[in-house]
Amino acid sequence: MTGTQEWQALDARHHLHPFTNHGELAQKGSRIIVKGEGCYLIDSEGRRIIDGMAGLWCVNLGYSEHRLVEAATRQMAVLPYYNTFFQCATPPAIELAAAIAEVTPAGLDRIFFTNSGSEANDTAIKLVWFYWNLMGQPEKKIMISREFGYHGVTLAAASLSGQWPMHPQHDLPLARFTHVGAPYWYGQGGELSPEAFALQAAGELEAKILALGPERVGAFIGEPIQGSGGVIIPPPGYWAEIQRICRKYDVLLIADEVICGFGRTGRWFGSDTFAIQPDLMTMAKGLSSGYQPIAALAIGPRVGEALVGSGQEWFHGYTYSGHPVAAAVALATIRVLRDDRLIERANGPISRYFADALASLADHPLVGETRSCGLIGAVELVEDQAARRHFAPARKVGLMCRDHCIEQGLVMRAIRDIMVLSPPLIITEAEIDEIVTKARAAFDLTLRDLG
Numbered sequence: 001m002t003g004t005q006e007w008q009a010l011d012a013r014h015h016l017h018p019f020t021n022h023g024e025l026a027q028k029g030s031r032i033i034v035k036g037e038g039c040y041l042i043d044s045e046g047r048r049i050i051d052g053m054a055g056l057w058c059v060n061l062g063y064s065e066h067r068l069v070e071a072a073t074r075q076m077a078v079l080p081y082y083n084t085f086f087q088c089a090t091p092p093a094i095e096l097a098a099a100i101a102e103v104t105p106a107g108l109d110r111i112f113f114t115n116s117g118s119e120a121n122d123t124a125i126k127l128v129w130f131y132w133n134l135m136g137q138p139e140k141k142i143m144i145s146r147e148f149g150y151h152g153v154t155l156a157a158a159s160l161s162g163q164w165p166m167h168p169q170h171d172l173p174l175a176r177f178t179h180v181g182a183p184y185w186y187g188q189g190g191e192l193s194p195e196a197f198a199l200q201a202a203g204e205l206e207a208k209i210l211a212l213g214p215e216r217v218g219a220f221i222g223e224p225i226q227g228s229g230g231v232i233i234p235p236p237g238y239w240a241e242i243q244r245i246c247r248k249y250d251v252l253l254i255a256d257e258v259i260c261g262f263g264r265t266g267r268w269f270g271s272d273t274f275a276i277q278p279d280l281m282t283m284a285k286g287l288s289s290g291y292q293p294i295a296a297l298a299i300g301p302r303v304g305e306a307l308v309g310s311g312q313e314w315f316h317g318y319t320y321s322g323h324p325v326a327a328a329v330a331l332a333t334i335r336v337l338r339d340d341r342l343i344e345r346a347n348g349p350i351s352r353y354f355a356d357a358l359a360s361l362a363d364h365p366l367v368g369e370t371r372s373c374g375l376i377g378a379v380e381l382v383e384d385q386a387a388r389r390h391f392a393p394a395r396k397v398g399l400m401c402r403d404h405c406i407e408q409g410l411v412m413r414a415i416r417d418i419m420v421l422s423p424p425l426i427i428t429e430a431e432i433d434e435i436v437t438k439a440r441a442a443f444d445l446t447l448r449d450l451g
Helices: 003-014 022-028 066-078 091-103 117-134 155-160 194-212 238-248 301-308 324-339 342-346 349-363 397-407 429-450
Strands: 033-037 040-043 048-051 110-114 142-146 177-180 217-222 252-256 280-283 295-299 367-373 376-381 413-415 418-421
Touching: 003 022, 048 429, 066 324, 091 110, 091 295, 091 324, 110 117, 110 301, 117 155, 117 217, 117 252, 117 280, 117 295, 117 301, 142 155, 142 194, 155 177, 177 194, 194 217, 194 238, 217 238, 238 252, 295 301, 324 342, 342 349, 349 367, 349 376, 349 429, 376 397, 376 429, 397 413, 397 418, 397 429
Parallel strands: 142 177, 142 217, 217 252, 252 280
Antiparallel strands: 033 040, 040 048, 110 295, 280 295, 367 376, 376 418, 413 418
């Protein structure tokens, strides 16, 4: 057998994948990725594939950033691990916390480290509940999130997530979790203008708070742009109204920046892009450009001062919170983003080129809308452009198109029938052209298969 076949056999026998029908995968065989170079992946058959998704929205610096490799190597030689329990800290964790505090929105200057976005959001939930206990309001515990939201896969984070297929297998959501609609104008806005729909969508939060009782609602969480929900970019006015409602009813506001953070939207955080002033902010993915598993929760003054001033031990933490190697790599990532001015780049000509390139696909018979912000974008595949009507879910048009993208040498993710992109921030104009050319070819093949 070839190396590919051996790996596929071992993979099918022993390795369980996330979000996978394992019977189907065993029949098909997994794609074995063996190398990364810049914006490209190389599989075990030697095929070169342009990665339009930066891994899972995370490899912002591409796959060949030697400064991150060197940072990990230096730290592993000096101190490969120590924990942050027992009143101990390591220089990388301390310096990274300070570096994050320099770039977060004003006041979000206390940092707690976790290993994934799921853990960061779990931590946020626990901190919200602890905060309201400290405030003498133990009933103020309900968490509100949104349809199509994605906040992770732990029991609590999956309960926050508004992606309904995640729930039935695990008897979720748990108590204290509820959802409102998303600001998805293209799919749900009907005849309303985007601005009018923004107020309607935000108004669902106010209606939900009033129905539950403001004295029972602890926090609202939302991604500035709902990435895994289909790159849902909120219409103008949405976030301003959400913040007004949270302040009116004394509901804590959590920004989930796991996808949007560290330059994806053309600013350090999506909260900067949409003028959000959260009480808590979670982050992961781009924090280390995916080179090491690390995530964080940034805590604003209201909650942070209550925690620090409580006089109580906080019974929470992880073995690898602030892992020194992961922290060193994340610190190097922030330095590269600054030194190479990549965030400014993602807010400049390259983002406009990306938007225009996606817009060039609008003449295709399958395309209903293209949209982008910074270097995150989406293309809606529809059956009827004028009516903004999608295909029946059973036809699995998005998955069909995704497979054709791979055949063309492009990673472009399908979310329902929305084809989404989140390329590395280092991407060039020529590479954007390659993505769009390959995407168009995949759309043509999908149209052919649909008859």
